[in-house]
Amino acid sequence: MSDALTALLEGSVRTATPLAFAALGEVVAERSGVINIGLEGAIIAGALGGLLAAGAGGVVAGFAGAIVAGVAVAAVFAAFTIALRVDQIITGTGITLLSLGLTGAIYRAAYGTGGAALGTPTIGPAPVPGLSALPWVGPALFAQPVTTYVVMILAPATWWWMYRTHDGLALRACGENPEAAEAAGIRASRLQAAAVLWGGALGGLAGGTLVLAQAGTFAEGMSAGRGFIAIAIVVLGRWHPIGVIVAGLLFGAANSVQFLFQAMGWQAPYQLFLATPYVLTLVALATVRSQGVAPAALGRPRRDTA
Amino acid sequence: MSTPAPALALRDVSKRFGAVQALDRSSITVRAGTVHALLGENGAGKSTLMRIAFGLARPDDGEIQVRGTRCAFASAADAGAAGLGMVHQHFMLVPALTVAENVALGGRGRFAAAAVAERIRAIGEETGLRLEPDAEAGTLPVSAQQRLEIVKALARGASVLILDEPTAVLAPTEARELLAWVRRWATGERAAVLITHHLDEALAVADDVTVLRRGVTVLARPVAAVPRQAIIGGMLGEGELHAGAAPLVHLEEPARGAPLVPPGAAAPAGRRPVLSIHEASVVDARGVVRLAGATCEIAGGEIVGVAAIEGSGQAELLRLLSGRLAPTSGTVSIPDEVAFVPADRQRDALVLDFTLVENMALRGAGAARGRVPWKAMANETALALEQFDIRGAGRQAPARSLSGGNQQKFVLARELSGAPAALVAENPTRGLDIRATADVLARVRAARSAGLAVVVYSEDLDEVLALADRVLVVHQGRVRAMAPDREAVGRAMLGAQ
Numbered sequence: 086m087s088d089a090l091t092a093l094l095e096g097s098v099r100t101a102t103p104l105a106f107a108a109l110g111e112v113v114a115e116r117s118g119v120i121n122i123g124l125e126g127a128i129i130a131g132a133l134g135g136l137l138a139a140g141a142g143g144v145v146a147g148f149a150g151a152i153v154a155g156v157a158v159a160a161v162f163a164a165f166t167i168a169l170r171v172d173q174i175i176t177g178t179g180i181t182l183l184s185l186g187l188t189g190a191i192y193r194a195a196y197g198t199g200g201a202a203l204g205t206p207t208i209g210p211a212p213v214p215g216l217s218a219l220p221w222v223g224p225a226l227f228a229q230p231v232t233t234y235v236v237m238i239l240a241p242a243t244w245w246w247m248y249r250t251h252d253g254l255a256l257r258a259c260g261e262n263p264e265a266a267e268a269a270g271i272r273a274s275r276l277q278a279a280a281v282l283w284g285g286a287l288g289g290l291a292g293g294t295l296v297l298a299q300a301g302t303f304a305e306g307m308s309a310g311r312g313f314i315a316i317a318i319v320v321l322g323r324w325h326p327i328g329v330i331v332a333g334l335l336f337g338a339a340n341s342v343q344f345l346f347q348a349m350g351w352q353a354p355y356q357l358f359l360a361t362p363y364v365l366t367l368v369a370l371a372t373v374r375s376q377g378v379a380p381a382a383l384g385r386p387r388r389d390t391a
Numbered sequence: 392m393s394t395p396a397p398a399l400a401l402r403d404v405s406k407r408f409g410a411v412q413a414l415d416r417s418s419i420t421v422r423a424g425t426v427h428a429l430l431g432e433n434g435a436g437k438s439t440l441m442r443i444a445f446g447l448a449r450p451d452d453g454e455i456q457v458r459g460t461r462c463a464f465a466s467a468a469d470a471g472a473a474g475l476g477m478v479h480q481h482f483m484l485v486p487a488l489t490v491a492e493n494v495a496l497g498g499r500g501r502f503a504a505a506a507v508a509e510r511i512r513a514i515g516e517e518t519g520l521r522l523e524p525d526a527e528a529g530t531l532p533v534s535a536q537q538r539l540e541i542v543k544a545l546a547r548g549a550s551v552l553i554l555d556e557p558t559a560v561l562a563p564t565e566a567r568e569l570l571a572w573v574r575r576w577a578t579g580e581r582a583a584v585l586i587t588h589h590l591d592e593a594l595a596v597a598d599d600v601t602v603l604r605r606g607v608t609v610l611a612r613p614v615a616a617v618p619r620q621a622i623i624g625g626m627l628g629e630g631e632l633h634a635g636a637a638p639l640v641h642l643e644e645p646a647r648g649a650p651l652v653p654p655g656a657a658a659p660a661g662r663r664p665v666l667s668i669h670e671a672s673v674v675d676a677r678g679v680v681r682l683a684g685a686t687c688e689i690a691g692g693e694i695v696g697v698a699a700i701e702g703s704g705q706a707e708l709l710r711l712l713s714g715r716l717a718p719t720s721g722t723v724s725i726p727d728e729v730a731f732v733p734a735d736r737q738r739d740a741l742v743l744d745f746t747l748v749e750n751m752a753l754r755g756a757g758a759a760r761g762r763v764p765w766k767a768m769a770n771e772t773a774l775a776l777e778q779f780d781i782r783g784a785g786r787q788a789p790a791r792s793l794s795g796g797n798q799q800k801f802v803l804a805r806e807l808s809g810a811p812a813a814l815v816a817e818n819p820t821r822g823l824d825i826r827a828t829a830d831v832l833a834r835v836r837a838a839r840s841a842g843l844a845v846v847v848y849s850e851d852l853d854e855v856l857a858l859a860d861r862v863l864v865v866h867q868g869r870v871r872a873m874a875p876d877r878e879a880v881g882r883a884m885l886g887a888q
Contacts, residue, residue, distance in 0.1 A: 248502075249501060249502055249503075250500065250501050250502050251495060251496075251497075251498040251499050251500055251501070251502045252499075253502065254488070254492055254495055254496055254498075254502050255496065255497070257485075257487075257488065257492075258485045258488060258492075258496050261485040261486065261487045261488065262483075262484070262485045262486070264483065265482075265483040265484055265485050265496075266485070266496065266497075267467070268447070268467055268477075268479065268483035269467070269468075269483070269496040269497035269543075270466055270467045270468025270469075270471055270497040271468075271496070271497055272466075380487075381486070381487060
């Protein structure tokens with residue numbers, strides 16, 4: 086039983102890693118007042134970018150390619166929503182659909198119509214000496230690929246930046262009252278654009294993690310709604326970097342549990358289990374009281390001042 | 392004695408917004424060590440001129456000098472660095488952040504909350520503007536939010552403070568305290584600019600006065616050297632002074648104790664009440680009793696004034712009487728349609744980006760079904776604009792493009808256009824200039840003459856007393872009817888027997 090539990094924990098952390106990347110980026114964007122529904126697009130672009138770059142230059146280049154692809158998608162979103170002030174939800178939806186289609190097309194163009202499973206080098210687990218031998222949590226937390234450790238450092242770093250630096254303060258002010266931020270001399274549009282690009286970079290990294298640290302291959306639509314789940318994680322984590330990590334782990338656990346259920350061979354259609362994370366997403370969005378916690382200016386297009 | 396350079400000077404500044412020439416070579420010179428009143432009607436260009444001084448708008452022409460040095464501000468941050476600070480009429484606070492975070496906003500590098508809190512306390516000691524650094528800005532009372540706005544500017548080293556209609560949101564005693572503080576603060580190298588249309592409060596504390604009219608500086612003198620009548624003339628335009636004189640005089644000397652209907656604590660005998668509530672209570676979402684067993688009747692053809700200090704339950708009383716709120720217990724008996732003018736016209740009465748016709752169509756929209764009769768609405772809007780003398784905007788103009796006074800007149804016009812039997816108005820003259828105030832008050836009186844049951848609440852007790860035939864005093868959720876006697880009402884508002 087202890088083995089099963091260890092495996093469950095290990096699986097939870099592994100699945101949570103890309104979700105946490107994407108959600109940590111989205112929390113920064115949302116605290117600046119921009120809700121990037123196009124996050125799903127950044128993830129799938131990051132996955133394909135990671136595959137292409139890794140094929141050309143190895144795993145490290147792969148991660149760099151993933152980030153570049155994610156930023157590129159986010160840049161399109163930023164150009165429309167921040168520079169041109171187009172509605173954020175419509176733009177984000179369009180970008181997600183475009184990215185899903187475009188990555189599929191590029192993938193087929195590059196690797197043929199068969200879409201045959203294509204191997205790519207991956208980074209393996211990098212156990213931390215000592216810590217990884219801890220009972221139960223050791224393998225889950227300290228025998229993971231490097232990307233997991235990056236997330237574990239990124240969350241408190243994001244918290245520190247958000248609450249202990251003037252830039253973080255400016256970011257939060259933009260999400261609450263961009264007019265007041267402008268009056269305080271903050272270039273709100275620029276800050277929001279930077280936040281969206283950062284969100285895109287982490288979204289790309291989430292996609293890169295899927296390909297280069299987990300699957301070892303690319304499949305069309307392999308982001309599988311993770312962008313939307315990440316947005317739900319931000320809500321469930323109450324727009325706080327640490328809360329986001331906890332919520333991410335919860336979703337990771339939900340995913341692992343559904344595998345466990347399937348493995349137990351219960352007499353139920355497996356699709357039911359597959360739906361677990363998505364059901365949890367709906368439950369999270371429906372039950373978490375976001376009023377008073379959500380950035381007050383979230384998703385609100387800004388008017389011209391003066 | 393050589394004349395020191397002025398603390399702030401704007402020379403021949405012009406600014407055009409689309410077709411509107413907001414400023415036409417207007418100038419202002421603010422001497423160090425003075426309080427400078429910048430006067431003018433709504434839309435005269437006062438705020439635009441000061442927004443330019445503070446780097447929030449760029450002038451088409453003209454120059455800005457701070458202590459003799461010519462400046463070109465690209466942003467508010469530049470203006471702040473030059474020693475200017477601005478307190479906006481609509482506060483520029485982030486409600487979800489703490490006092491310390493609001494003060495620190497716009498800084499660079501690491502944010503050390505403790506150091507900022509220390510700075511806030513030091514400023515509190517030095518200037519008397521005391522604030523709790525860890526309090527959330529949104530939970531502060533309005534007067535403390537304003538203190539926070541000033542402290543924000545001072546923390547950035549502002550030596551010239553621009554205050555845009557600072558007393559509009561304050562109770563009379565708070566307003567007096569603020570003005571006294573400004574007077575004490577503006578000494579030595581420091582200076583303050585007071586944008587206002589309250590003539591008396593400006594003259595009480597200001598050393599110099601600049602009057603703008605339609606974007607042009609029409610008067611710039613030391614207060615002592617200019618007769619009051621000349622300032623009024625400058626604000627209203629000499630030629631129009633005569634026409635505007637009657638409501639003006641009336642406003643300055645409210646007709647206390649001379650209402651058309653004899654005052655009395657009870658509803659006029661023999662007339663059926665139009666609005667009546669009986670033992671009505673309102674309990675809010677947090678379980679706080681806002682209104683406790685209120686009973687009152689208002690008949691057609693009378694104005695009932697509501698007097699209360701902020702947050703006493705008068706907002707709930709007005710909303711019960713206008714059918715905008717259902718009582719938690721008790722009975723409310725009102726006609727189907729009651730005209731309602733809420734205090735915050737921009738938030739609660741208008742959709743600023745809708746056209747005037749669309750805003751007109753919002754009257755009674757909650758109960759309306761089916762197609763909108765746009766043609767009739769357009770005609771109704773045109774009629775309202777004409778009857779209420781709302782100039783400068785067409786029917787299809789967005790509500791945002793109207794000045795505050797015209798927005799308020801439009802709201803009144805819309806609410807009255809359905810021929811309602813009652814009118815409930817909450818602070819209907821807030822933020823309006825002399826002329827718009829007089830207009831609005833005249834409309835309220837006209838509604839009474841037309842037989843409507845009228846209920847008016849105003850923060851300005853004198854305005855309530857000048858209008859009202861009877862007064863309802865609300866104190867801690869309890870409602871008491873009384874005659875419009877200033878002293879008795881004032882005492883009842885504060886809870887004295």
